[in-house]
Amino acid sequence: MNINLDAEQALIGAVLMNPDALDVVDGLVRAEDFSEPVHVQVYDAFLRARDEGRRVDVTLMQSVLGLDAKTVLVKGMTTGEYIAKLAANATTVLNAPDYARVIAEAANYRRLEQSGRMLSDRASQGYSGGTPGEVASSIITDLDAIVMATANKGSRRVSVGDAVASAHSVLLDRMEHGVETGIGWGVSDLDDVTKLYPGELTIAAARPSMGKTTLALSSCLAAARSGAGVLFVSLEMGEVSLGQRVLSDIAYEPDQTPIAYTDIRDAKVSQADMQRLSVALERVRQYPLIIEQEPGLTVSQIAARARAARKPLMRDFNATLDLLVVDHLGLIASGDRYAGARHLELGAITSALKVLAKDMQIPVLLLCQLSRGVESRENKRPQLSDLRESGRIEEDADTVVLLYREAYYLERTKETEPDKDMIRMERLRDCRNVLEINVAKQRQGATRTVEAFVHMPSNAIRNLARRY
Numbered sequence: 001m002n003i004n005l006d007a008e009q010a011l012i013g014a015v016l017m018n019p020d021a022l023d024v025v026d027g028l029v030r031a032e033d034f035s036e037p038v039h040v041q042v043y044d045a046f047l048r049a050r051d052e053g054r055r056v057d058v059t060l061m062q063s064v065l066g067l068d069a070k071t072v073l074v075k076g077m078t079t080g081e082y083i084a085k086l087a088a089n090a091t092t093v094l095n096a097p098d099y100a101r102v103i104a105e106a107a108n109y110r111r112l113e114q115s116g117r118m119l120s121d122r123a124s125q126g127y128s129g130g131t132p133g134e135v136a137s138s139i140i141t142d143l144d145a146i147v148m149a150t151a152n153k154g155s156r157r158v159s160v161g162d163a164v165a166s167a168h169s170v171l172l173d174r175m176e177h178g179v180e181t182g183i184g185w186g187v188s189d190l191d192d193v194t195k196l197y198p199g200e201l202t203i204a205a206a207r208p209s210m211g212k213t214t215l216a217l218s219s220c221l222a223a224a225r226s227g228a229g230v231l232f233v234s235l236e237m238g239e240v241s242l243g244q245r246v247l248s249d250i251a252y253e254p255d256q257t258p259i260a261y262t263d264i265r266d267a268k269v270s271q272a273d274m275q276r277l278s279v280a281l282e283r284v285r286q287y288p289l290i291i292e293q294e295p296g297l298t299v300s301q302i303a304a305r306a307r308a309a310r311k312p313l314m315r316d317f318n319a320t321l322d323l324l325v326v327d328h329l330g331l332i333a334s335g336d337r338y339a340g341a342r343h344l345e346l347g348a349i350t351s352a353l354k355v356l357a358k359d360m361q362i363p364v365l366l367l368c369q370l371s372r373g374v375e376s377r378e379n380k381r382p383q384l385s386d387l388r389e390s391g392r393i394e395e396d397a398d399t400v401v402l403l404y405r406e407a408y409y410l411e412r413t414k415e416t417e418p419d420k421d422m423i424r425m426e427r428l429r430d431c432r433n434v435l436e437i438n439v440a441k442q443r444q445g446a447t448r449t450v451e452a453f454v455h456m457p458s459n460a461i462r463n464l465a466r467r468y
């Protein structure tokens with residue numbers, strides 16, 4: 001049986017003796033990992049009390065259980081007796097992480113058992129259990145959630161001497177083999193401030209039409225051009241639309257008339273431009289960039305696609321998977337677990353993508369559409385706080401970039417007074433091709449706003465300094 005009541009009692013007892021134990025085991029165990037329902041209830045209440053700044057103690061435990069000390073609670077014991085037993089079994093804070101790991105591991109074994117039973121039940125029901133594809137896909141989703149929950153988990157306790165020795169060996173390795181610089185965005189001004197680093201989750205957030213897809217796709221092309229293997233998961237746009245944008249971007253040259261992707265879509269292309277597009281097509285064929293286009297993928301399915309993409313990248317391009325891009329968070333389908341509680345679901349999605357980045361040691365770039373609230377402000381530049389209403393996006397992200405195009409708003413706000421409208425038109429001329437990229441959060445670096453050149457009709461983003 002994958003149940004370890006002793007470990008559960010030891011951990012809860014440790015928290016009762018010293019509530020700091022909750023912080024020590026943070027991220028190692030969740031309330032739902034406990035097997036005993038009373039423990040689930042108590043541990044959940046402990047966490048909520050800690051987060052709300054309330055006291056975590058015996059009184060809280062009694063009030064949660066809604067029982068007086070004489071009511072029989074677990075295994076014939078009253079609450080009072082049970083609390084005394086917990087205190088007797090309590091482990092010290094130092095041992096708490098070991099017990100937390102044991103509890104989480106037992107929970108994951110139980111989940112595996114349950115998934116196996118469900119697979120066997122549904123498969124034996126034949127078509128009434130779902131098509132073979134549906135049954136397989138549901139089990140993949142469950143198994144993936146377990147992989148995510150167990151990947152790279154746990155803190156390591158090391159002495160400062162060991163930590164410095166590790167840093168020194170990384171330094172020696174980098175002096176010999178060069179620095180791991182991460183994947184660039186294709187805009188060197190932005191690369192100077194931040195890149196897409198292996199093991200990290202980067203969020204690019206903006207209101208619609210600001211250029212999220214443009215930046216992401218343009219960056220994927222730049223990365224693939226330099227030989228990095230890329231998977232672009234599009235939950236929104238079909239492969240033909242994406243292909244039109246790619247062609248337009250690759251064919252973009254500052255000294256030539258741009259070929260808008262809408263013109264490619266509408267077949268409004270001259271013979272000379274057809275030539276340019278053929279050249280672009282030949283070039284892009286060599287790029288190790290795979291586009292996965294399917295609406296309604298869950299985060300587990302995205303993770304499974306990322307793992308599966310490694311094979312064709314190696315086979316067809318001799319490349320590894322070096323970057324995963326997901327367009328966009330709001331379109332990632334909900335799993336069953338948090339049905340109806342979207343903010344919890346969004347939190348689960350961003351933390352799962354963060355775990356995926358760590359587990360596969362690749363950068364993950366997630367696009368995120370901000371809500372209308374941004375537009376109710378005088379200054380419509382997005383801020384980090386605009387992310388807060390959507391789960392734990394901000395906490396999970398290692399880096400957040402916020403995109404803003406002033407031109408988008410200027411194009412839509414004609415002034416009634418001629419003088420004012422003149423000023424608006426002048427300002428629009430100056431900023432028509434400017435994309436502001438605000439690196440608003442970066443765990444390991446500076447925050448700053450950079451400006452990039454953007455030609456929205458061609459999906460092209462380049463350095464502004466060169467003044468295309």
Ligand SMILES: Nc1ncnc2c1ncn2[C@@H]1O[C@H](COP(=O)(O)OP(=O)(O)OP(=O)(O)O)[C@@H](O)[C@H]1O
Pocket residue numbers: 206207208209210211212213214215260262369456457458
């Ligand atoms: N020919 C054009 N002229 C002017 N603007 C254009 C043109 N073609 C596209 N755009 C602008 O580019 C936007 C699309 O850019 P992009 O897809 O990168 O935005 P996004 O931030 O990803 O938005 P969404 O969340 O709506 O997908 C259009 O909504 C439009 O504002």
